[in-house]
Amino acid sequence: MRVNENFGPKDFDRLVDEENATASRLIFTDETIFKMEQEKVFAKAWLYVGHESEILNVGDYVTRQMATDPVILTRGEDGKAHVLHNACSHRGAIVCNKDSGNARGFTCPYHGWVFGLDGSLKATADDQSVYEGKVDFSTLNLKKTARVDSYAGLIFATWNDKAPDLGDYLGDARWYLDMYHNRTPGGMEIIGEPQRWIADANWKLGALNFGADGPHAVKVHGPVTVAAIGVPMSLVRESLTGSPSVSMGNGHNGIISQVPAEYHDQFPPYLGSHPDMVELYKKHLGPEQNQFLSYLLAGVQTMFPNFSSIQSLMAFDPMGMPVSFMNIRVWQPVSPTKTEIWNWFLVDKEAPEDFKRESMLSGIRSFSVGGTFDQDDSEAWSSITRGINGNIGQQGDVNFQMALAFRDKTIPDFPGPGRAYPSNYAEVTEFDVLLEWQKYMRS
């Protein structure tokens, strides 16, 4: 039952067992499932492509991936964001082979066809009259995504012309995206171009981990957290076991790790944030969102399928104060057991320049390929891939059964939208990412 089996909707009932809160290990290794995901998940869902602040001016572009397809995100003459498939309509060569830049359009390096910022074909190799009117050039623009839209500065695109509006797709998750990504009148801006690295793991391991895996944080990151924020291990553990995880709907999930109440006297509110920004948060966000932010240790979430973000704070100076950072990333599927991680940092636009740099430093030293947190996560995910890829390994399950104990324990009167559970250890929200995946795969 490994390679080339055809999976039908019924098989996905079995591959993710909702009742039992387990899933087959095949979903992290199987080639056929991986190919089906390309069509059933990545061609249907809204995918993150970039940040508004990366393409401020007409002609600005960045090249990106939408799963296994290369795309160009541009700011068109019309001032709108366009997402173009980065393969020439002539013979398929990559049209734009730069990471970023500003241009009036794109000239294919192979035969020189020219395309506008909106993907429209402007010129062919020779004068178009040479084709003697036998070719309809209007069909030879670069393929565009069906829709492009943004929320809180985050630009998403989809190939699916039947996709719901982005606002409906994000649904209740918008309240949380506002809390983390849209906290001041100016919103956030990107700190730099992406870091990219390859993890020997299925893309879902990253999406689940950020959706979010509370228990690993003590084992894998506990010692680093103790060293880098200078808090006792008991605080790390209690902040996870005593803080909510939230299922926001439509497969969007996360945890809000809070400073436990008994430590509030040792933690100034909004620790790690710039005081001028805090004044803006207070005005720009609601009291409930401010309540969460004021004692936030880590807010970690995945927007289905493969966009994740984390706000947290770190200090790499034992004498210094922790500084908050906002990390965003995409888990790009490369093969069943390879993922290309794209990693950026955002910062409030109004923040002073020196704070922006401090925030970047705090971020790259923890959540980047050289960062103390990602180093350790990647190693754990690689070891899963090696652990489950054998004949015997493939027959087993991955286990989310903490959910059995927690799934009926929703917090009544939770101050935010969605269904909230009383612990970051609940595994309910992590498993919820897989339940959404199952819906897509059955369709």
Place this chain on the structure above:
Amino acid sequence: MASEVTEAEYRQLANFLYAEADMLSEQQYPQWLTTLAEDLHYLIPVPKFVDEEGSRQIGIGNPYFDEDIVSMRLRLGLLSSSTTTTAENPRSLMTHIVSNIRVEAEGEGEYICRSCITIHRTRYTNKEPTAIAGRREDLIRRTDEGFQLVKRHVKLSQAIIMSPSLSFFF
């Protein structure tokens, strides 16, 4: 002002870089730390493919490493004990190969050293080795305790890191 160095100076600096490479391969971080200056700046930016004409700067950068002595101490401390690292437990097998060394004297007792570094590495969880290479520009200072690294700027020759972590140093 940059000026030429003597044969002896060149040999001393090359030996310093070779000894350092061994410490980095063996992850002898307490020892390496003694060769880092208090005003250390250790920088490894993300290289990009750009068009000479249409390139533009996006933000202030998102480097792999941008370290001072304080953050370096903390990082090296974490990597020095198996209880505080998953990535390097067990430790990667590594060979740091230093080559193309060129040296210029820069003011009183300081040198600009350019060299190439190739790191050949195998992790427990993937026995297939990976290699990563870059060109280093260092500022090295002669002190009473020996040479110290003041600045290191590494230009990598790959845009995507093909292994899951940079839990080691260049």
